[in-house]
Amino acid sequence: MTPAEEKTLEILSNVCNVPREKLVPEARLIQDLDIDSVVTLDLLMELEESLEIDIPEVKAAEMQTVGDVLAYVREHA
Amino acid sequence: MKTVLDLIENLSQETAAGITEHDRRGKASLTRPYAEVVARARRIGAAFLEAGVQPGDPVFLQLPNSIQLVECFLGAILAGALPCCLAPPRALGGIEAFQARIAGLFSAFPRAHLVADDETGERSGQRFLLAPDPADDAPACPPREADPEDVAFLQLTSGTTQSPRGVQISHRALLANARGICHGGRASPRDAYVSWLPLYHDMGLVGLGFCAWYSRAPLYLFRPETFVARPLVWLQTIASLKDHRVISTAPNFAYQHCVNALPAEKLAGSGLDLSPWRLAGCGAERVRPETLAAFNERFRPHGFPRNAFLPCYGMAEATLAVTFTLLDGEPREVDGHVSCGWPVLDTEVVIRDDAGNPLPDGVDGQITVRGPGLCSGYTGDANVPQPVQDGWLQTGDRGHLRDGELFVTGRYKDLIIVEGHNVDPDEIEFHGDQVVQQPGCRSGAFAVEADGRERAVLVVECGKEPDEALAAWADAIGSRVASALGFKLYDLGFVRRGGLPTTSSGKVQRSKLRDLFLAGELTFLWRQSAQDETA
Numbered sequence A: 001m002t003p004a005e006e007k008t009l010e011i012l013s014n015v016c017n018v019p020r021e022k023l024v025p026e027a028r029l030i031q032d033l034d035i036d037s038v039v040t041l042d043l044l045m046e047l048e049e050s051l052e053i054d055i056p057e058v059k060a061a062e063m064q065t066v067g068d069v070l071a072y073v074r075e076h077a
Numbered sequence B: 001m002k003t004v005l006d007l008i009e010n011l012s013q014e015t016a017a018g019i020t021e022h023d024r025r026g027k028a029s030l031t032r033p034y035a036e037v038v039a040r041a042r043r044i045g046a047a048f049l050e051a052g053v054q055p056g057d058p059v060f061l062q063l064p065n066s067i068q069l070v071e072c073f074l075g076a077i078l079a080g081a082l083p084c085c086l087a088p089p090r091a092l093g094g095i096e097a098f099q100a101r102i103a104g105l106f107s108a109f110p111r112a113h114l115v116a117d118d119e120t121g122e123r124s125g126q127r128f129l130l131a132p133d134p135a136d137d138a139p140a141c142p143p144r145e146a147d148p149e150d151v152a153f154l155q156l157t158s159g160t161t162q163s164p165r166g167v168q169i170s171h172r173a174l175l176a177n178a179r180g181i182c183h184g185g186r187a188s189p190r191d192a193y194v195s196w197l198p199l200y201h202d203m204g205l206v207g208l209g210f211c212a213w214y215s216r217a218p219l220y221l222f223r224p225e226t227f228v229a230r231p232l233v234w235l236q237t238i239a240s241l242k243d244h245r246v247i248s249t250a251p252n253f254a255y256q257h258c259v260n261a262l263p264a265e266k267l268a269g270s271g272l273d274l275s276p277w278r279l280a281g282c283g284a285e286r287v288r289p290e291t292l293a294a295f296n297e298r299f300r301p302h303g304f305p306r307n308a309f310l311p312c313y314g315m316a317e318a319t320l321a322v323t324f325t326l327l328d329g330e331p332r333e334v335d336g337h338v339s340c341g342w343p344v345l346d347t348e349v350v351i352r353d354d355a356g357n358p359l360p361d362g363v364d365g366q367i368t369v370r371g372p373g374l375c376s377g378y379t380g381d382a383n384v385p386q387p388v389q390d391g392w393l394q395t396g397d398r399g400h401l402r403d404g405e406l407f408v409t410g411r412y413k414d415l416i417i418v419e420g421h422n423v424d425p426d427e428i429e430f431h432g433d434q435v436v437q438q439p440g441c442r443s444g445a446f447a448v449e450a451d452g453r454e455r456a457v458l459v460v461e462c463g464k465e466p467d468e469a470l471a472a473w474a475d476a477i478g479s480r481v482a483s484a485l486g487f488k489l490y491d492l493g494f495v496r497r498g499g500l501p502t503t504s505s506g507k508v509q510r511s512k513l514r515d516l517f518l519a520g521e522l523t524f525l526w527r528q529s530a531q532d533e534t535a
Helices: A003-016 A037-051 A057-062 A066-076 B004-011 B034-050 B067-078 B095-108 B118-123 B171-184 B202-214 B224-229 B231-240 B252-261 B289-302 B425-435 B467-485 B510-518 B530-534
Strands: B018-022 B028-033 B058-062 B082-085 B113-116 B151-157 B165-170 B191-195 B219-221 B245-247 B277-283 B309-314 B321-324 B337-343 B348-352 B365-370 B392-402 B405-411 B416-418 B421-423 B443-450 B453-462 B491-496 B526-529
Touching: A003 A037, A003 A066, A037 A066, A037 B224, A057 B095, A057 B118, B004 B034, B004 B067, B004 B171, B004 B202, B018 B034, B018 B067, B028 B034, B034 B067, B058 B067, B058 B095, B067 B082, B067 B151, B095 B113, B095 B118, B095 B467, B113 B118, B151 B171, B165 B171, B171 B202, B171 B321, B191 B202, B191 B231, B202 B219, B202 B277, B202 B309, B224 B231, B231 B252, B252 B277, B252 B289, B277 B321, B289 B309, B289 B337, B309 B337, B348 B392, B416 B443, B416 B453, B421 B425, B425 B443, B425 B453, B425 B467, B443 B510, B453 B467, B453 B510, B467 B491, B467 B526
Parallel strands: B018 B219, B058 B082, B058 B113, B082 B151, B191 B219, B191 B245, B245 B277, B277 B309, B453 B491
Antiparallel strands: B018 B028, B151 B165, B309 B321, B321 B337, B337 B405, B348 B365, B365 B392, B392 B405, B416 B421, B443 B453, B491 B526
């Protein structure tokens, strides 16, 4: 796991208030982790700022699971 | 001023005030005086005509809150087309729902055009026009005339993916409502507007956008996501406008969000001084006295003026505002309901019973409205009744008057309002029906109040199925709703076929279903509740 992915999991766990062991790649953010729209936007902004990446609206809309977020970070951070 | 074209012409004279846009992180990224905004809008209008847009065509704008969006909106009006702002694809799984929504728009509006940036346009699955960025020497749109009764733009209202519903706003209605709001808010030359509300929302477009343009006041425009993730940015911007009289409006949830996200200790030593905030409108969903009290308590020590709150009532079908409270008065609360004030200029509110007869003071009934700000009707969805009948808007909301002052107490229409956004129960039921494709099975969605906000519940009928099958269906329905609407269902349950109350024509009676649900009188075969999960 790259440092950026490691950081991503840390942010996910903190912002979504979910223990690390629940952050399996197939976990769906809205449905399984029950994050609401406030947390969603907080999460995206936190990822962009901490990892210095840009997540366009359509890209954010394509992400559904923890694995999708990690894959995007792997490619762009 | 008789038409929006006159308003734009007037705005083109303004070389000092303008729009300041902010990037997603809340940093001011561009300021452009109105004279230049209008000059660019004229060139964009010409580019639309060049690209084949015809007068009267709907032009759907899929762009974030920005100067570019404002220029495209005004440019489309200058070209005689009907602009309409769209909500962005929902983050975390909304891409398919976004594509379905755009496809639904093209099928309901065959003459539609979609304007977007490159990336979003590509993913929309439809033909699109790249948002124009014309050079300074590009030709301007030729001047044209409009009748005040012509439709100027569209506002999308609840509706569904399959049957999107556009509210047609005429030049006359827009100007009447903007005039009414500015009159009630006692517009002054020191006014400045601060808005993070999306321009696809009536309160963002009309209440802050058009009112700023009508009075040629500076507009500080933010992205909604900036406010949601960093609410302090909103308050700091208002505080920084020391020489101005700031107008900034938001739904109830936004004020509650500030209270929740910014505890007193976090604000201590921040130097936040909200004294420039003279008009803090609160509307678009139920105004909760607890929220106003909590916000006052938290932010009065930081200069939030005693009389700044201005609860209001309105809807896209009335362009925006129907009533609002008096400036410089404390919001009045009676029996747990906050007063939404008095009708805006030249507007009448009458409470009626089921037969349409006016009701006396203090008696609840349907709120009906007459005035120059009413819309010209719906377009797109042919299956819904027109909202204005014999000159009166049937709001579907319940309330009463006390000496001319309106108290909104509930809703007759089946509508779910999540964070200021209207959701048609049909849209949620559609996902239930798509997953449980069993003959004769219906579903019903409705709103409940939980933790001080509105949440959605879905009850679905089904035949005899093992629990594992029901759990799998629940998962599939929840997933589709999350993707399409961006929220988790508060409660999702299955009942046996025929278990939902229906009318004689077989239509699900959602309000009766809600009553049964709240009384605990539904027999569930299987049920999943967010309440149990947190308990």
